[in-house]
Amino acid sequence: MDLSMTEQKNICFTAFPDSNVFEVGDQVFNIRVKASTSKFAVSGPTAEAGFLYGYVFFRQKKDSTIRRGYFQKSLVLLSQHPFVGLFPRLISILGPSYFELGQPMLEAACMNIAQWVAPEEGKILDLPFLGRLLQVELPTAFKPQLLETTPFDMNKLKPDLQIMASLPVNGLYHHFKDILKDLWLLWELMLLAEPIVVMAQDPSVCSEAVVSLVDIINPIPYCGDYRPYFTIQDSDFKSFVNKNKPLSSLHGPLAKKTKPGVGGKSNMLYSFVQGVTTKRKSTIARDRDLIKMLTEATVRGYPPDWVLNNILRRHFVDLTEKFLVPLNRYFTTLIPVKIPANGDVPRLKPFQTDQFMKSLKEHGPQLPLKSTFKTRTSTTDPTKELYSQFLKCGNFATWLQQRTLKAEQEIMKRRSKQ
Known part of the structure; x- marks a missing residue:
């Protein structure tokens, strides 16, 4: 892939969490990086030209033989497609096998992917991958993917194997269920392309929260330069974090103890303190009945999250x-x-x-x-x-x-x- 050194460094730094908020474990998250010199990136969908999407499996575990005291390594799958439902699932399957068995698993995964048919809007694909058969519905441009329109049986859905490619594994409901009342305000901010900073306790939560907000105004295409996960090492950091009025964009820095000054009028969503800080007064009324239903379902533990997420997304599509x-x-x-x-x-x-x-x-x-x-x-x-x-x-x-x-x-x- 013809990436410049700057682009390669951006991918490497962004795929490596810069805030040590957990001692051991695995993280699966996604990134979006500029790759304007890459023919691979420019050949993507028009609205996404010039960007590459990275799907990251990051492993951190204690290792006394290493100077830092930890083994830390990331495996990154790069694509021109923002398939935030499909590719995180692939990397979550490949990551553990790769770290356990090494290069042969990476080669096997590449051989599987090489045999897949070319992607086509709205098509259902059967994709073999490392001993699993994934059924994947590809999205149609400017058309939300919902359970009502998918060919999958809603009553027998297997979310790990039957995947809507444009939807993150957890999604809007999972990450915002504790601050449901703020979603209507966030919908307005996204609708008007206001700059927003999302701060979360780990890159997985941060990246899925960001892509869920980008999706919240579907079928209106979001115009901003959003970054699901963003670090101070990114070459664009200074263009975002300064005293000037920020551009219309949405990105998500991780650092929990740092409050970057992204202009003077940014809206900041601190998911770890459960709230939204903004000067904007909302116009749209919340759906109190929907909030009550979702809250009760959360306490009850039924129906499953993916059903509740679909209900919530359908409301904002409507x-x-x-x-x-x-x-x-x-x-x-x-x-x-x-x-x-x-x-x-x-x-x-x-x-x-x-x-x-x-x-x-x-x-x-x-x-x-x-x-x-x-x-x-x-x-x-x-x-x-x-x-x-x-x-x-x-x-x-x-x-x-x-x-x-x-x-x-x-x-x-x-x-x-x-």
């Missing part, structure tokens, strides 16, 4: 879809109605903020607003303000680009059928 209703309604008015069989292909009308706001006022939103906004007399319309902020952020530009491309493809398809 919330994001409700948010998109006015945008999709207005966007359809930009698509030409008549498609001539000959001559120039008609172009979409430009998106005009004032016209969208007029449409929003006329038809209204479908969002569940907090009761304080419904009762108080204020000159500020919270719904209008939320959409206004969204139209100014990178997530809107990414969504509009994706929506435009899809509409143009549909126009060409209609024209070819005439």
